[in-house]
Amino acid sequence: xxxxxxxxGPFNVPEGATVAFNCTYSNSASQSxxxxxxxxxxxxxxxxxxxxxxxxxGRFTAQLxxxxxxxxxxxxxxxxxxxxxxxCVVNPANTGNQFYFGTGTSLTVIP
Amino acid sequence: DVKVTQSSRYLVKRTGEKVFxxxxxxMDHENxxxxxxxxxxxxxxxxxxxxxxxxxKGDIPEGYSVSREKKERFSLILESAxxxxxxxxxxxxxxxxxxxxxxGTRLTVT
Numbered sequence: 001x002x003x004x005x006x007x008x009g010p011f012n013v014p015e016g017a018t019v020a021f022n023c024t025y026s027n028s029a030s031q032s033x034x035x036x037x038x039x040x041x042x043x044x045x046x047x048x049x050x051x052x053x054x055x056x057x058g059r060f061t062a063q064l065x066x067x068x069x070x071x072x073x074x075x076x077x078x079x080x081x082x083x084x085x086x087x088c089v090v091n092p093a094n095t096g097n098q099f100y101f102g103t104g105t106s107l108t109v110i111p
Numbered sequence: 112d113v114k115v116t117q118s119s120r121y122l123v124k125r126t127g128e129k130v131f132x133x134x135x136x137x138m139d140h141e142n143x144x145x146x147x148x149x150x151x152x153x154x155x156x157x158x159x160x161x162x163x164x165x166x167x168k169g170d171i172p173e174g175y176s177v178s179r180e181k182k183e184r185f186s187l188i189l190e191s192a193x194x195x196x197x198x199x200x201x202x203x204x205x206x207x208x209x210x211x212x213x214x215g216t217r218l219t220v221t
Contacts, residue, residue, distance in 0.1 A: 004153075008151075032208055034208070043201060049208060099156070102153055103151060
């Protein structure tokens with residue numbers, strides 16, 4: 001079983017739409033969670049960390065559900081510039097530098 | 112701004128060649144990583160290093176080795192390149208929880 005699983009999409013949404021991605025993880029001891037963004041032919045960059053209580057950064061909201069072992073990313077009022085692949089990343093508590101990446105969810109925002 | 116650089120953006124090598132991929136970071140980070148990224152498989156950790164001369168295997172170390180002689184530089188070595196090592200290779204360094212990635216090296220082994 002993969003450590004981290006994501007729906008690859010693609011998600012094609014109109015500008016202004018709200019879109020949500022989910023990601024499930026297999027290790028219940030996992031401690032740290034992140035969303036990274038990767039533009040086409042570019043390197044991944046940290047979008048936001050995911051905290052237990054949920055957190056928001058402008059139009060982006062991340063949530064963690066430990067009981068069901070998933071994290072989510074909600075994007076409100078989608079912009080064309082949000083088009084990218086979103087990677088879910090998990091750091092299990094007992095593996096220090098081992099970060100597990102999902103395969104990514106592709107988002108295209110359409111004018 | 113943190114900067115992670117990789118020696119080549121594109122590289123074409125022949126089967127059996129020894130290949131060196133270099134990565135340099137300018138922020139004095141202790142932790143550095145080598146990943147490969149393949150369609151449908153995502154990023155997979157090859158090796159990481161938590162200090163000079165210290166290294167640990169990741170999930171897919173077979174066919175690779177690494178070298179960290181200086182804090183800022185982490186090298187990935189393919190001892191004898193094979194076609195199944197054709198991939199995008201990404202180096203990263205870490206400060207606290209955030210990983211900073213280099214631009215990647217697309218390696219093709221023919």
